[in-house]
Amino acid sequence: xxxxxxxxxxxxxxxxASAVGMLLSRNAVYAALYLILxxxxxxxFYLMLSAAFISLVQVTVYAGAIxxxxxxxxxxxxxxxxxxxxxxxxxxxTPIVLGAVLAVEALYIILRQWKAIPATQAAGSDxxxxxxxxxxxxxxxxxxxxxxxxxxxxxMIGAILLARSKKA
Amino acid sequence: xxxxGYYIALSAILFTLGALGVLIRRNSIVIFMSIxxxxxxxxxxxxxxxRAYQSLSGQIFVFFIMAVAAAEVAxxxxxxxxxxxxxxxxxxxxxxTMQG
Numbered sequence: 276x277x278x279x280x281x282x283x284x285x286x287x288x289x290x291x292a293s294a295v296g297m298l299l300s301r302n303a304v305y306a307a308l309y310l311i312l313x314x315x316x317x318x319x320f321y322l323m324l325s326a327a328f329i330s331l332v333q334v335t336v337y338a339g340a341i342x343x344x345x346x347x348x349x350x351x352x353x354x355x356x357x358x359x360x361x362x363x364x365x366x367x368x369t370p371i372v373l374g375a376v377l378a379v380e381a382l383y384i385i386l387r388q389w390k391a392i393p394a395t396q397a398a399g400s401d402x403x404x405x406x407x408x409x410x411x412x413x414x415x416x417x418x419x420x421x422x423x424x425x426x427x428x429x430x431m432i433g434a435i436l437l438a439r440s441k442k443a
Numbered sequence: 444x445x446x447x448g449y450y451i452a453l454s455a456i457l458f459t460l461g462a463l464g465v466l467i468r469r470n471s472i473v474i475f476m477s478i479x480x481x482x483x484x485x486x487x488x489x490x491x492x493x494r495a496y497q498s499l500s501g502q503i504f505v506f507f508i509m510a511v512a513a514a515e516v517a518x519x520x521x522x523x524x525x526x527x528x529x530x531x532x533x534x535x536x537x538x539x540t541m542q543g
Contacts (some may be wrong), residue, residue, distance in 0.1 A: 279445055287453050294460040300522045310476050313457075313516060315484055320450065324494040329502050333486075336509050341479065349472055352527050370466030375457050375538055381455035385448055392451070393495045395444045403493075403502060411499040412506070423477050425508045430514030437521035 279323065290316040302356065303349045307342055312339040326403040450491035459485035471523055471533045475516070482512050 290313055297309040314337045322328035349355060385392075401407050412420055461484060464477025493501025522536045527533050 283445055284447060285479075287449075290453065291456060291460070294457055297473075297476060297480070298460060298464045298467065303470060306473050306476055310480065313480065314483065317487055320453075320487060321490055323445075324490050326449065326490045326493070326502050326505075329490060329505050332509060333505055336513060337479075337483070341513060342521055344516055345472065345476065348524060352472075352524065352533065353456065354470070354527075354533055355473060367467055370463055374463040374466070377462065378456060379457040380486060381459065382452055385452050385455060389446075389448050392446065392448050395495050396497070397444065397448055398494065398497060401496070403499070408499060408506070412503055415500075416503050416507075423507060426514050427510060430517050434517040434521040437518065437525045 279286050283320075283323070290320075304346065307345050307349060310345075311338050311342050316341070324403075325398045328403060328405045328408045362410050383422055447491045447495040451488055454484045454488040454491065457481075457487065469534050469536055471526075471535050471538070472520075474535065475523070476517055479516070482508060495527065 293309045293313040297306045297313065299310060300306045318330045318333040318338070321327075321333060352376060385437070458481050461477045461479075461481035464480065465474050468477065469473050486508055489501045489505045489508070493499065493505075523533055526538065530537060532538075
């Protein structure tokens with residue numbers, strides 16, 4: 276229990292710090308690398324929540340494929356230098372205040388409802404394992420799975436159409 | 444096993460940071476990354492509740508959200524590239540006209 280608590284807080288600090296680093300970094304490549312660090316820590320949280328399959332999908336799809344796509348586009352456009360954050364003071368401070376209000380509201384509601392969140396029992400050893408997730412996916416969620424394939428096909432065609440050069 | 448509330452609170456904080464990023468950044472690629480951060484915070488809440496309720500449906504939803512996020516990133520980055528080719532900029536302050 277205590278070692279898990281220590282692990283959670285260290286990783287939570289890393290996750291929040293990398294998110295803040297992404298927000299404030301002047302270089303878009305650094306922002307992407309901070310985001311990769313954030314995704315990796317969230318993958319460890321998934322492991323702690325006994326979601327082994329989702330954790331590895333997070334590493335390969337999010338931290339791998341999606342962020343490589345981001346880095347490709349940043350370097351393709353030569354848009355590393357993002358310049359200023361916002362042009363005027365109020366455009367920077369108003370979102371900060373609104374974000375703080377949102378965070379305080381959310382944490383207040385979570386603390387108020389702390390009793391309503393169910394206590395967690397020990398999970399079975401196969402909870403979240405690839406075999407269990409696959410069975411659930413193909414037994415109860417077969418139609419959404421197939422629709423997802425159509426969605427990915429449409430996205431692929433759309434990306435090719437949008438990104439091809441105008442002269443062709 | 445930690446109480447799931449810890450993970451939900453962390454998810455709320457990460458979501459807020461993502462929303463903040465959309466508001467304070469002017470670079471459309473970084474805004475896009477902030478949207479990914481918000482999606483990820485939502486995924487964390489899904490997995491935490493899946494663990495609390497001992498139900499795999501939450502994890503299946505995370506799987507679908509990841510597929511949708513991948514599709515969204517592919518199309519969105521293609522849009523950013525197309526906008527850059529016409530406007531020579533991806534600063535959202537300069538993209539205030541719809542026409543070329």
